[in-house]
Amino acid sequence: MKIIKNTLTSYFYANKLTWKVCKKQFILLMLIKLLSAALPVTLIWCTERLIDSISTFITTGGQIRDVLFYFILEVLITLSTFFLQKVSMVVEQKMKDVFKLDFKKNLFNKQQMLPYEMFEDHDFQNTLNRVNANDTKIIQMTNSGVDFFSNIMSLIGILVYLMTISWWFGPLLLVGTIPLIVVQFKFGRKKYELFKFLTPFGRKEYYINDLLNKPNSLHEIRLYSIEDFLIQKWISSYQTSATNNLRILISQNKWLMLTQVIQMVVYFLSGLFAILLILRGVILIGSFVAILQSIHRIQGTLNTVTGSLSDIYESSFLIGDFKRFLGLEEINYSAKKKINKVINLEVSGLSFKYPNSPKYILKDVNISIPQGKKIAIVGVNGSGKTTLLKCLTGLYLTKNAVKVNDIDLEEVDIKSYHDRIAVLSQNFNRYEFTAKENISFGKIHESHKDKEMQEAAIKTGIHSYIMGLPNQYESILGRLFSKGNEFSGGQWQKLALTRTLFRNGDIVFLDEPTSALDPKSELELIESLFNTTSATQSIVFITHRLAATRFADEIIVLKDGEIVESGSHEELIQLEGEYYTLYEHQKQWYSETNIREAEIR
Ligand SMILES: Nc1ncnc2c1ncn2[C@@H]1O[C@H](COP(=O)(O)OP(=O)(O)OP(=O)(O)O)[C@@H](O)[C@H]1O
The missing domain is CATH 3.40.50.300 (P-loop containing nucleotide triphosphate hydrolases)
Structure with missing residues (x-):
């Protein structure tokens, strides 16, 4: 319960910040995603109609006009999907740029208000490093949220469509999703903890990189021939980060494989169920293809939805860092006495x-x-x-x-x-x-x-x-x-x-x-x-x-x-x-x- 509450609080906080800074892009993005959400189910419906009209045309000599109509509609829907994808990429980029500018300005302003001594503290430097990653994280959280809702709407559309054929599809597909949600949440937290652990290593890599690139430091490094030593230190830091990141990726993928197997079982069961329906004459061939297409799409969308959830959950920890940073006590200039001349x-x-x-x-x-x-x-x-x-x-x-x-x-x-x-x-x-x-x-x-x-x-x-x-x-x-x-x-x-x-x-x-x-x-x-x-x-x-x-x-x-x-x-x-x-x-x-x-x- 606490996890959900914290995640939701951070999510709304990220949305509030994004809304404040880039209203126009935010509204545009939501409209695009809303439209995009309606397209998959329309496409499935259109496929069903197309196949049924072809089958009617072949078997009973129906109208070629119907076939052409659904075919052109299908092409238009597919083209619209591509078009909306590309426009949304541009809008997202613009949103990131506008947000980053405002975020960095605020961050610099906040830094100016903090006591100098804080900057000599390595823990503060680690936090500052993570807080600096927030410019992308906050936007990512907002985007993941928009994606999440858009995908959920599209999922509901497809599910409702499937359940009008048989309500059994609903529980069957949902049960198959639960393991995926659990795994994504578990790794959302793990990834943040790893990021926190690796922050000092990242800072060290950056520092050594700087030493090796700047003429002022390179001068002595060359003369003392310590490049190899420093490169070795950089490699060791880099390998710690890379090894740990790879380890968590392997572990996450192992669990995701398991959830994939469960999903495949669900997919085959749903397929078998659809075959049963067509054999009993409950549905036509068009509906059968549409069911398979729906199940396939649901599986893909579910992966994206749970991925977005995991992103939101992971980002919520970083946003926690950011909120703590903003809460740091500032030097209170206004309540203090001004000096006009030092006597x-x-x-x-x-x-x-x-x-x-x-x-x-x-x-x-x-x-x-x-x-x-x-x-x-x-x-x-x-x-x-x-x-x-x-x-x-x-x-x-x-x-x-x-x-x-x-x-x-x-x-x-x-x-x-x-x-x-x-x-x-x-x-x-x-x-x-x-x-x-x-x-x-x-x-x-x-x-x-x-x-x-x-x-x-x-x-x-x-x-x-x-x-x-x-x-x-x-x-x-x-x-x-x-x-x-x-x-x-x-x-x-x-x-x-x-x-x-x-x-x-x-x-x-x-x-x-x-x-x-x-x-x-x-x-x-x-x-x-x-x-x-x-x-x-x-x-x-x-x-x-x-x-x-x-x-x-x-x-x-x-x-x-x-x-x-x-x-x-x-x-x-x-x-x-x-x-x-x-x-x-x-x-x-x-x-x-x-x-x-x-x-x-
Ligand atoms: N930011 C810091 N945090 C902890 N200890 C510090 C810090 N800066 C300096 N010190 C310690 O304080 C002591 C005094 O350092 P300081 O730089 O004031 O000496 P100094 O007299 O100016 O030396 P120098 O003549 O070498 O410049 C040193 O032992 C140093 O290790």
């Missing part, structure tokens, strides 16, 4: 651990960032620097620990906060669009401000490179598309930094902004950055290069998620602690002499 950012007693991870990555961190303050965060790998940045920028929210303008970040409309900050992350994006677009993404609504963009590009030192490109700022970057121009790693980083500067945030967060730059460019850039930011603009930057930290008002040293030292460059050097040790290791790289030598070279 100060205060971190007090921030302790943080990632979801599904037992270990605290940040422990009791306290930082004060008033307007205009320049802070450098240093520490060895894994000490929690990037995690701290994620908390400061509101990608991860922690109750009462991070306050902007004395308001808990959890209470703040996070979009309004993001509008006021500029972030360059360690894994910045390389957009394979034009140079101008790459920079304008920093402030997309002000993409017409060419002068500001160029000023930012001059600051980071990328302007001269861009001017050297064939179409200057309109040149396409990267190698993926035609007429693309590849940048070096450092040039891409300068471009990403330009994007961040163009954004002109109240606070600029930089996660290792100079990691790909040569020492000379690095020093020049950091100096220019600090000299040209306004007095009210704050900077928080993470770096491993300690030559850059001397420009900061305060340096924070993180170790195992705790602030172990903080102060100016001179204060920390005098302290001779963690910072001093790190600085001593790097000192020689940054001595004035080395830089000058590098310049001469």
Whole structure:
């Protein structure tokens, strides 16, 4: 009972969605299917009449007009069937296209409303993967439903026709169908469960495929000769999916064979019964042929009907995923306080651990960032620097620990906060669009401000490179598309930094902004950055290069998620602690002499 209720709920839900998006195509499809449903029984009736009129014509010299009439009618019905089939294919395709467009738009919108941290969770990624399959599943469910009803109507028509000859055909044919329905339902559920189990394998295949296709990843793969290893991994994932899919197909077909045998027995019994009727003179030869034709058609239609039922049942699970996804709690922007300008950012007693991870990555961190303050965060790998940045920028929210303008970040409309900050992350994006677009993404609504963009590009030192490109700022970057121009790693980083500067945030967060730059460019850039930011603009930057930290008002040293030292460059050097040790290791790289030598070279 519960199965039927759930399936029906999902089915009506799918229909409601389809109706909302593509009413016109939906109505048209239903009309076509309605017409198609009436055709089989008409054809059977016509065949019966044709044979009877031929037989009358031969035996008693009846009218040739009748024979020709039924013959032409039969041809017309057959042609109409083909015609409706083709039109319905086009309508279905159009319906799929319209629906997919709307579905994807809604999905993207929903994704935007979900907290960032969800996207780092693999279970969420699996669900998202299955939800993405829903665009076709919802339409398929609607179409299967229309097919189901159309076939049921056609079945009823044929059954009623058969039962007017003898009511025995009804129960006989229906009993033969029950095993088929049971098998189709059983495998509908199994197929969904298998799909769920195989989702991570599918994602892995997709990931490896991407690694092997994209020039950025292929570069290292070629040089390390790990193609074979990766291909092997892909094969193993693929084989798991293929083997399991084949196994379920074999198992389903074994059961379907059994139901087929039962159906054949029913078919022969019905045939024998029809022979009995003709021998007793109850029916004519035309009715006999029509009975056989009806039984044959019923069997075919029953297979389609139960197949549609199984599809609807299987899809209902996926639609369950989709409904759960839509029900996920969204970030509530409207109920939150808007930020028009960041006056100060205060971190007090921030302790943080990632979801599904037992270990605290940040422990009791306290930082004060008033307007205009320049802070450098240093520490060895894994000490929690990037995690701290994620908390400061509101990608991860922690109750009462991070306050902007004395308001808990959890209470703040996070979009309004993001509008006021500029972030360059360690894994910045390389957009394979034009140079101008790459920079304008920093402030997309002000993409017409060419002068500001160029000023930012001059600051980071990328302007001269861009001017050297064939179409200057309109040149396409990267190698993926035609007429693309590849940048070096450092040039891409300068471009990403330009994007961040163009954004002109109240606070600029930089996660290792100079990691790909040569020492000379690095020093020049950091100096220019600090000299040209306004007095009210704050900077928080993470770096491993300690030559850059001397420009900061305060340096924070993180170790195992705790602030172990903080102060100016001179204060920390005098302290001779963690910072001093790190600085001593790097000192020689940054001595004035080395830089000058590098310049001469
Ligand atoms: N999404 C995540 N889920 C679980 N643990 C994470 C996640 N991101 C980072 N970590 C863990 O948090 C710890 C700190 O990582 P984080 O990236 O903040 O260090 P970091 O100081 O920026 O390091 P690096 O200098 O290498 O960039 C690491 O041990 C890492 O394994």
